[in-house]
Amino acid sequence: MSPHPEAHWRAALAEGRLLLQRARASGTAFFPPRIMEPGTGDEEVEWIEASGMGTVYAVTVVHPRPPAEPYDVALIDLDERVRLMSRVDGIAAEAVRIGQRVRARIVEEEGQPLLVFEAV
Amino acid sequence: MGGSFPRGGAAIAGLATFGLGEAPGWSAIELAARAGLDALADAGMALDDIDGLFVCLPDDMFGGLALAEYLGIAPRYTDCNRTGGSAFMSHVAVASMMLAAGYIDTALITYGSNQRTAGGKLATPAKSSRYEAPYKPLFPISAYALAASRHFHEYGTTRAQLAEVAVAARGWANGNAEAFAKGPLTVEDVLAARMLSTPLTARDCCLVTDGAAAVLLTRTERARDCPKPPVPVLGAAAATWHHAISQMPDLTTTAAAESGARAYAMAGVGPADIDVVQLYDAFTINTILFLEDLGFCPKGEGGRFVEAGRIAPGGALPVNTNGGGLSCCHPGMYGLFAIVEAARQIRGEAANQIDSVEVALAHGNGGVLSSQATVILGSTATV
Numbered sequence: 483m484s485p486h487p488e489a490h491w492r493a494a495l496a497e498g499r500l501l502l503q504r505a506r507a508s509g510t511a512f513f514p515p516r517i518m519e520p521g522t523g524d525e526e527v528e529w530i531e532a533s534g535m536g537t538v539y540a541v542t543v544v545h546p547r548p549p550a551e552p553y554d555v556a557l558i559d560l561d562e563r564v565r566l567m568s569r570v571d572g573i574a575a576e577a578v579r580i581g582q583r584v585r586a587r588i589v590e591e592e593g594q595p596l597l598v599f600e601a602v
Numbered sequence: 603m604g605g606s607f608p609r610g611g612a613a614i615a616g617l618a619t620f621g622l623g624e625a626p627g628w629s630a631i632e633l634a635a636r637a638g639l640d641a642l643a644d645a646g647m648a649l650d651d652i653d654g655l656f657v658c659l660p661d662d663m664f665g666g667l668a669l670a671e672y673l674g675i676a677p678r679y680t681d682c683n684r685t686g687g688s689a690f691m692s693h694v695a696v697a698s699m700m701l702a703a704g705y706i707d708t709a710l711i712t713y714g715s716n717q718r719t720a721g722g723k724l725a726t727p728a729k730s731s732r733y734e735a736p737y738k739p740l741f742p743i744s745a746y747a748l749a750a751s752r753h754f755h756e757y758g759t760t761r762a763q764l765a766e767v768a769v770a771a772r773g774w775a776n777g778n779a780e781a782f783a784k785g786p787l788t789v790e791d792v793l794a795a796r797m798l799s800t801p802l803t804a805r806d807c808c809l810v811t812d813g814a815a816a817v818l819l820t821r822t823e824r825a826r827d828c829p830k831p832p833v834p835v836l837g838a839a840a841a842t843w844h845h846a847i848s849q850m851p852d853l854t855t856t857a858a859a860e861s862g863a864r865a866y867a868m869a870g871v872g873p874a875d876i877d878v879v880q881l882y883d884a885f886t887i888n889t890i891l892f893l894e895d896l897g898f899c900p901k902g903e904g905g906r907f908v909e910a911g912r913i914a915p916g917g918a919l920p921v922n923t924n925g926g927g928l929s930c931c932h933p934g935m936y937g938l939f940a941i942v943e944a945a946r947q948i949r950g951e952a953a954n955q956i957d958s959v960e961v962a963l964a965h966g967n968g969g970v971l972s973s974q975a976t977v978i979l980g981s982t983a984t985v
Contacts, residue, residue, distance in 0.1 A: 540749070540751045541751055542739075542750075542801075543799070543800040544744060545799070545800075555744050555748070555799075557847070565848055565849070566848050567733065567734040567846075567847070569737050580752070580755045591736070592736075
């Protein structure tokens with residue numbers, strides 16, 4: 483295990499890989515990266531490659547003052563039973579629905595790698 | 603074991619609000635000091651009576667130290683809890699136990715903010731986590747909007763039901779001289795207001811105002827000798843299940859389900875015994891979530907519960923009788939204003955006084971539904 487889980491996760495993201503941590507004993511995946519499994523303190527934690535598949539758990543469309551366009555902010559439940567905030571690209575913000583299946587994509591935005599999703 | 607509480611051992615002996623709405627020229631610390639002095643006077647006490655100081659100023663992480671120096675006092679204990687707008691409920695819990703233990707003899711809990719006249723934006727050092735910020739959620743509105751979206755999805759709650767919460771709050775504010783937002787407000791007005799983060803419009807959001815509040819606690823036996831009727835603390839409990847909204851286990855159930863249950867158990871009462879309810883309504887969805895989580899209606903029924911003016915003036919359950927954060931005041935951290943209104947209802951001196959209030963509940967929320975804390979107050983007859 484890397485001694486600096488957050489840096490390790492960000493470095494992988496910059497290489498186009500979505501990693502998650504999983505506690506070896508419980509088999510539970512979790513996010514954001516931590517130095518131990520939350521709730522148990524188990525430090526026997528390994529990195530796994532996420533499937534990238536998930537489901538929209540909750541969604542809001544932010545309406546900035548015009549002329550800026552509305553955009554969605556969503557909570558995504560990955561198939562590994564991990565929840566994170568992201569957005570769904572490729573369809574109108576208003577068209578993003580709870581329960582919709584989505585797939586991860588890593589893009590570059592403002593010079594940083596960014597995890598987003600697209601509808602499948 | 604754990605979970606024990608000195609039921610009725612401490613009481614609110616003094617209270618005050620000041621500068622609700624706009625207080626041009628006042629700084630946050632001046633407002634907190636002003637309300638503090640007024641609460642002391644209300645209790646028939648003076649500065650040198652304070653030996654526990656509980657304060658969290660919006661703009662100063664070291665506000666406890668700053669206010670002690672400003673007042674020119676050397677407290678035996680100073681507390682600057684940062685759980686957000688629920689901090690004051692936690693202050694009441696800690697102060698009650700310290701008073702009962704004899705560690706302190708009085709506790710001043712005070713707060714002030716000039717966020718409206720100082721800039722017109724929510725003054726808070728809180729922000730989205732670095733895992734969330736790149737997606738540009740409006741902080742904190744979008745977090746509550748996400749919770750509302752999930753409540754809509756699971757329980758069929760509607761925007762019109764959210765709007766009922768804002769309309770009820772305005773109804774109470776219209777009867778409160780201190781309230782900042784007054785005048786007619788209809789469900790249609792709320793629905794037609796500017797959309798900020800679906801499903802929440804500007805009228806689903808709390809006000810941005812100035813204001814200050816303070817309460818002075820002492821042991822109930824001593825409070826009986828103070829000029830005003832004592833308001834004993836029957837129970838006080840806090841719970842935290844997450845910080846960032848993306849880490850909240852279930853967006854339709856808050857930790858109020860835990861803080862409320864523990865506070866009820868300490869107080870020896872249940873939802874049916876509560877005569878008046880003060881909930882931290884930073885957004886309209888909060889009132890619905892907390893009515894459910896605190897047991898006033900089943901989970902998922904909150905939207906239907908608030909229909910037809912049930913929580914408005916004249917309704918079956920008086921909720922946020924001062925107008926709440928939606929229409930009375932919201933100076934950044936509202937929790938203390940809910941406590942003051944609950945205590946005023948028990949004293950019989952509220953602007954919208956409910957008949958024969960014996961037990962009142964004040965519930966605080968901090969962060970993005972993150973910190974939940976519940977205080978149950980009673981009349982001396984309940985001790």
